[in-house]
Amino acid sequence: xxxxxxxxxxxxxxxxxxxxxxxxxxxxxxxxxxxxxxxxxxxxxxxxxxxxxxxxxxxxxxxxxxxxxxxxxxxxxxxxxxxxxxxxxxxxxxxxxxxxxxxxxxxxxxxxxxxxxxxxxxxxxxxxxxxxxxxxxxxxxxxxxxxxxxxxxxxxxxxxxxxxxxxxxxxxxxxxxxxxxxxxxxxxxxxxxxxxxxxxxxxxxxxxxxxxxxxxxxxxxxxxxxxxxxxxxxxxxxxxxxxxxxxxxxxxxxxxxxxxxxxxxxxxxxxxxxxxxxxxxxx
Amino acid sequence: xxxxxxxxxxxxxxxxxxxxxxxxxxxxxxxxxxxxxxxxxxxxxxxxxxxxxxxxxxxxxxxxxxxxxxxxxxxxxxxxxxxxxxxxxxxxxxxxxxxxxxxxxxxxxxxxxxxxxxxxxxxxxxxxxxxxxxxxxxxxxxxxxxxxxxxxxxxxxxxxxxxxxxxxxxxxxxxxxxxxxxxxxxxxxxxxxxxxxxxxxxxxxxxxxxxxxxxxxxxxxxxxxxxxxxxxxxxxxxxxxxxxxxxxxxxxxxxxxxxxxxxxxxxxxxxxxxxxxxxxxxxxxxxxxxxxxxxxxxxxxxxxxxxxxxxxxxxxxxxxxxxxxxxxxxxxxxxxxxxxxxxxxxxxxxxxxxxxx
Amino acid sequence: xxxxxxxxxxxxxxxxxxxxxxxxxxxxxxxxxxxxxxxxxxxxxxxxxxxxxxxxxxxxxxxxxxxxxxxxxxxxxxxxxxxxxxxxxxxxxxxxxxxxxxxxxxxxxxxxxxxxxxxxxxxxxxxxxxxxxxxxxxxxxxxxxxxxxxxxxxxxxxxxxxxxxxxxxxxxxxxxxxxxxxxxxxxxxxxxxxxxxxxxxxxxxxxxxxxxxxxxxxxxxxxxxxxxxxxxxxxxxxxxxxxxxxxxxxxxxxxxxxxxxxxxxxxxxxxxxxxxxxxxxxxxxxxxxxxxxxxxxxxxxxxxxxxxxxxxxxxxxxxxxxxxxxxxxxxxxxxxxxxxxxxxxx
Numbered sequence: 001x002x003x004x005x006x007x008x009x010x011x012x013x014x015x016x017x018x019x020x021x022x023x024x025x026x027x028x029x030x031x032x033x034x035x036x037x038x039x040x041x042x043x044x045x046x047x048x049x050x051x052x053x054x055x056x057x058x059x060x061x062x063x064x065x066x067x068x069x070x071x072x073x074x075x076x077x078x079x080x081x082x083x084x085x086x087x088x089x090x091x092x093x094x095x096x097x098x099x100x101x102x103x104x105x106x107x108x109x110x111x112x113x114x115x116x117x118x119x120x121x122x123x124x125x126x127x128x129x130x131x132x133x134x135x136x137x138x139x140x141x142x143x144x145x146x147x148x149x150x151x152x153x154x155x156x157x158x159x160x161x162x163x164x165x166x167x168x169x170x171x172x173x174x175x176x177x178x179x180x181x182x183x184x185x186x187x188x189x190x191x192x193x194x195x196x197x198x199x200x201x202x203x204x205x206x207x208x209x210x211x212x213x214x215x216x217x218x219x220x221x222x223x224x225x226x227x228x229x230x231x232x233x234x235x236x237x238x239x240x241x242x243x244x245x246x247x248x249x250x251x252x253x254x255x256x257x258x259x260x261x262x263x264x265x266x267x268x269x270x271x272x273x274x275x276x277x278x279x280x281x282x283x
Numbered sequence: 284x285x286x287x288x289x290x291x292x293x294x295x296x297x298x299x300x301x302x303x304x305x306x307x308x309x310x311x312x313x314x315x316x317x318x319x320x321x322x323x324x325x326x327x328x329x330x331x332x333x334x335x336x337x338x339x340x341x342x343x344x345x346x347x348x349x350x351x352x353x354x355x356x357x358x359x360x361x362x363x364x365x366x367x368x369x370x371x372x373x374x375x376x377x378x379x380x381x382x383x384x385x386x387x388x389x390x391x392x393x394x395x396x397x398x399x400x401x402x403x404x405x406x407x408x409x410x411x412x413x414x415x416x417x418x419x420x421x422x423x424x425x426x427x428x429x430x431x432x433x434x435x436x437x438x439x440x441x442x443x444x445x446x447x448x449x450x451x452x453x454x455x456x457x458x459x460x461x462x463x464x465x466x467x468x469x470x471x472x473x474x475x476x477x478x479x480x481x482x483x484x485x486x487x488x489x490x491x492x493x494x495x496x497x498x499x500x501x502x503x504x505x506x507x508x509x510x511x512x513x514x515x516x517x518x519x520x521x522x523x524x525x526x527x528x529x530x531x532x533x534x535x536x537x538x539x540x541x542x543x544x545x546x547x548x549x550x551x552x553x554x555x556x557x558x559x560x561x562x563x564x565x566x567x568x569x570x571x572x573x574x575x576x577x578x579x580x581x582x583x584x585x586x587x588x589x590x591x592x593x594x595x596x597x598x599x600x601x602x603x604x605x606x607x608x609x610x611x612x613x614x615x616x617x618x619x620x621x622x623x624x625x626x627x628x629x630x631x632x633x634x635x636x637x638x639x640x
Numbered sequence: 641x642x643x644x645x646x647x648x649x650x651x652x653x654x655x656x657x658x659x660x661x662x663x664x665x666x667x668x669x670x671x672x673x674x675x676x677x678x679x680x681x682x683x684x685x686x687x688x689x690x691x692x693x694x695x696x697x698x699x700x701x702x703x704x705x706x707x708x709x710x711x712x713x714x715x716x717x718x719x720x721x722x723x724x725x726x727x728x729x730x731x732x733x734x735x736x737x738x739x740x741x742x743x744x745x746x747x748x749x750x751x752x753x754x755x756x757x758x759x760x761x762x763x764x765x766x767x768x769x770x771x772x773x774x775x776x777x778x779x780x781x782x783x784x785x786x787x788x789x790x791x792x793x794x795x796x797x798x799x800x801x802x803x804x805x806x807x808x809x810x811x812x813x814x815x816x817x818x819x820x821x822x823x824x825x826x827x828x829x830x831x832x833x834x835x836x837x838x839x840x841x842x843x844x845x846x847x848x849x850x851x852x853x854x855x856x857x858x859x860x861x862x863x864x865x866x867x868x869x870x871x872x873x874x875x876x877x878x879x880x881x882x883x884x885x886x887x888x889x890x891x892x893x894x895x896x897x898x899x900x901x902x903x904x905x906x907x908x909x910x911x912x913x914x915x916x917x918x919x920x921x922x923x924x925x926x927x928x929x930x931x932x933x934x935x936x937x938x939x940x941x942x943x944x945x946x947x948x949x950x951x952x953x954x955x956x957x958x959x960x961x962x963x964x965x966x967x968x969x970x971x972x973x974x975x976x977x978x979x980x981x982x983x984x985x986x
Contacts, residue, residue, distance in 0.1 A: 003586040046532075049536060050535070051535055051536070071301065071401070071535070071538045071539065072538035073538075075536060075537050075539075078540070079536060079537075080536035081533075085394075085529065085530055085533055086529070086530050088395070088528040088529070088583045088585045090582065091528070091583055091584075095525075095582075095583075096529075098523065099526055099529060099537065101567065102526050102537040103538035105522065105534070107519060182325065224542025
């Protein structure tokens, strides 16, 4: 369980990106951080992962203060995958995934049979075994992302933090990665990810945290967060909420100009101003 | 943590490294490194013998080998020439090349910038400034030279790190501050060159271009001692170098204490460069080019990269020394100049090779 | 739908900034003229401003002071102004072209080319007059620029910032090695050349100025004419191409202007570093990103920097003088470090 207490984060010491935020992330849940650009979701993730030192407040992992923990100790429990990570030229998939074993190694035991086995497992899970000897920079976007996830897997952490793991990927690969993360969650891992796409968040997350200007506007299961009012409040976007025809989770459909015009047409036809029509009952 | 298996486990291909196990100690090494290393040693031996045999006083390679192994030779002068004059300077060339190559490898690793070399971050200009000051300004015996150069390099390195520190040691800032401080040092050096007495200035110019002329066993001992200590430490820190290459965020996420490790590695790099410069003056390009060549041969994993780069750097400089002695014989061109003349076109070739990336 | 409230003030600030730019230019020229007068006043023989002005309007050849001013000081100062302006504009163009804030004539190998050519000339010809230096410097600079540009343009994407810089580094090291080799083998050459290689304005006379000025003037005009294209290309080549610009031609012409400017400056005063690096940065603080303003302001600031630096260099170790190139290094480098420390985000 991750507990965020009164956390304030800043990059330059003055402007607060995250302002006195409180948040609890349940064990073995999938949490999605959503919000408009600049709302601080990436910053929050960095704050939780200890990449950013808090100005005020603290982050607790299972009761222990994250910032007081030993670096390697934390790395064995919490893994982070930043946005658009860079990879040295010529590094193979196998070598990259092997990097994930760093927190488990020492001067003496630099590479054990156990390490090798875990790396193989990670490669199998992400179906990258046939690419093991290929340089990472020759892979497609989707495969590359899977390689990074494989590395995080090799790290064998209970908690996985991912910053926009699906941005810049082809749609097929986006779904691929999210399905993989879902599997990992089924296996008992806690996943916290920053997502750009609301519908993906609604589909894959147990818990959505909506941020705006450094503060939490609302949080909860997709059903309760994905309402037109909330989306209007957080994103300034007018939407209509329907059920995803495949999974049944809430799905937001932006109105846009056509939608808004259609609405006013129907409303003038009907002779009264209507709110956005909710197609489903609230569960 | 349950391990996740999907489908049936496919045939796992052989990883491209070997695991070295000695007792409880284990260490992984890129498979490509081993053959390259062996070949390099063989070539090195060849260059060594050739280099010793060449000179004003020609000695056949066979004679050279016999002298080295202490067997009877035709001419007793061979022993003198080989052991007193040629062997030490060639060994110095080798070790300086190795030290510079490793220094450059470390720097390229911690700055994640393939253009980094000890010269760029200003360490060598600090050494140069101290050395030139000794030669041109202070009327002190030149036996102080190595110490001054070393001290100058260290002071410069501390200055660079201090000025670039702003909550962290971002690689870009390190490079830029290094460039700036180099410029100050170079301006001061120019000053001394302009106003100094011409004989001393010429001496200084030679030192500045890097030379192994007249280097004796004392020099060999100095540099060997440092290398014997610093090189193994660097190889042991290969993992950290590998992980740093992933970027600060990921490295921290993997539990690496980035600032501390970077600091330690920087100290290693500076020390190696300082020792090299203090013994032979400023030699550029080896620290830049050797890691590049090596990386193409053995890959970016530092466990294999560091020792092989050391070997290749040493080879390069030995070879450059041979050329320097040959090209305008009986005079000799300082080895640093040859290194640049070879290094620059290689780099241009590199540009050409990667032109479509 | 807004992430942050867009304040109205940046618009207002922009407008008022633009209002100041034109008159600012005139003010700048005025300051430049004043500094020329001051610089001329400075020297072993004390001369009052009145005499300076007099020497310009009512030149009396028999008056010693007038003689000193007209034949020794004035050409030197004017040369300094030309050199500073040219290097600054060359640096500004390069920074715009390569989108690299560290670009400058020194980094792109032009100085090295000129220096090598001059050393070669002295090595072969003995001790030629300064004007010969100039011709060789110009040739060397041009050849170097061609090589760097050619090397940097190989392959897909043409001359990218990184490749140009790399090519410059390579050529500088390569030529530097040869240059040093020559200097080591011949002590006389070394003695001759060492003062020139650090960049100096001492002894620059009208003759030399007359020979080198045309290059710099043409380069300056060329640069100013292309200012708008340079602004566009500094946004990024894809954007420029998308806006219909012939990026290949722009890069070539801008590079040509740079060669004329830098080559001319080096021919006149030897390789002086940092002006081309520092002046455009200073200017960008006040002027923004439009090269139509950056270029002329850089010229003025560059000229002021060199004149100022030369003034300091002349007094600081009286009666001897410091070469202005050294001065620029000592002044420019700390500024560069300041830039690196405070302005580069990690």
